[in-house]
Amino acid sequence: MTEFTPLTSAFGGMLIGLAVVLLMGFLGRIAGISGIVGTLFSSAPASEKSWRAAFLVGMIVAPTVLFLITGAMPTIDVPPTTAMLVIGGVLVGIGVSFGNGCTSGHGVCGMARLSGRSIAATLTFMATTGATVYLLRHVIGG
Incomplete structure (x- = not known):
């Protein structure tokens, strides 16, 4: 918890x-x-x-x-395995490349500037995060 x-x-x-x-x-x-x-x-x-x-x-x-x-x-308690952390890191890197920025750039700075692109990117980050947590905890059982 x-x-x-x-x-x-x-x-x-x-x-x-x-x-x-x-x-x-x-x-x-x-x-x-x-x-x-x-x-x-x-x-x-x-x-x-x-x-x-x-x-x-x-x-x-x-x-x-x-x-x-x-x-x-x-x-810091990191329950996932090392393999899951590596896979997650690679996926985040791919997302950063496709999204032209990261959560700090889009989520903190871009949204504060009311950038439509940053708002869309942050909504995508959050939806993906929610889906990932649900899958890992309730479907895969992590």
Whole structure:
């Protein structure tokens, strides 16, 4: 069962919103993780790579800061098998390519800008997620 954490979740959502607004305000860029990572490993100019690297480092360092503040790392329980995680990762990668962006780019940034394409993409992500969970838990029995 998933633990109900409204305050922690709200605080995390506010931090994500703040990061998105700051990135858009200072650099005019959208915080889509797939685009950030994809450009980081391309032949983009160094100025593009530096902020992208800093953004990713911040995502990695954040749990360490949480540990220093609270004395505990976030607990993550991943019940699927390694094979299921790999298959899921490949499918997400394919979806990101076909959808021209990821859940962070479309779901957080695009929907906030009322982009029709992002709204359609996010509805597709959510419907697919719901169908996948239903299939895994109730049909396949995961």
